[in-house]
Amino acid sequence: MKFSSLLLILIVTLSGVANAECRPDRVDLKNGQAQVRFNIELARTPQERSRGLMFRENLPARSGMLFVFDPPQRVAFWMKNTLIPLDMIFTDRTGLVTHVHEGAIPGDPTPIEGGDSVFAVLEVNAGLSSRYGIRPGTWVRHEIFSLGPAIWPC
Incomplete structure (x- = not known):
């Protein structure tokens, strides 16, 4: 009986530690191939989303920008005035x-x-999606997904 109680306490404690890892300035992605973390900037307002990564000459390794569209909607991006090649990772709610x-x-x-129902878009340096096997079916963890029915919650 004591062992099962200790095990339950350990599980609850460790789940709290895992959840504490979520921060507004980073995202985690995981799939059957890899788990990777990116430091990010958030673009929530129309002005922030409109500017995005335009006019920047570089993007540090394992960094990106997370665009949030609440409510989910049809979105299209373009690369006008963007100086660096990017991968765009579209997610649902x-x-x-x-x-x-x-x-x-x-x-x-x-x-x-x-x-049609894009909630967030993560832009990262071109080639990283392929390197980490990021494709449809990969999960993204960030506090913005905690507001909905998150599968991998913070």
Whole structure:
């Protein structure tokens, strides 16, 4: 009886530690191939989303920008005035990756469609989606997904 009580306390304590790892300035992604963390900036307002990563000459390794669209909606991105190649990772409200666009071309004004019910888009340096096997079915963890029916909660 004492062992099961200690085990329960340990599980509750460790789950609190795991949840404490969530921070507004980073996201975690996991799938059957890998788990990776990115330091991020949030773009929540229309002005922040409109500016995005435009005019930046570089993006540090394992960094990105997380665009939030609440409520979920149809979104399209373009690379006008963006100087660095990017991968765009589109998610639904639960943090499930629904679409990945790899290698968006700097300066290209062609719209990049993400789907009809996009809640968030993570932009990272081009090539990282492939390197970490990020594809539809990958899970993203960040506190913004805790407001909905999160599968991998903070």
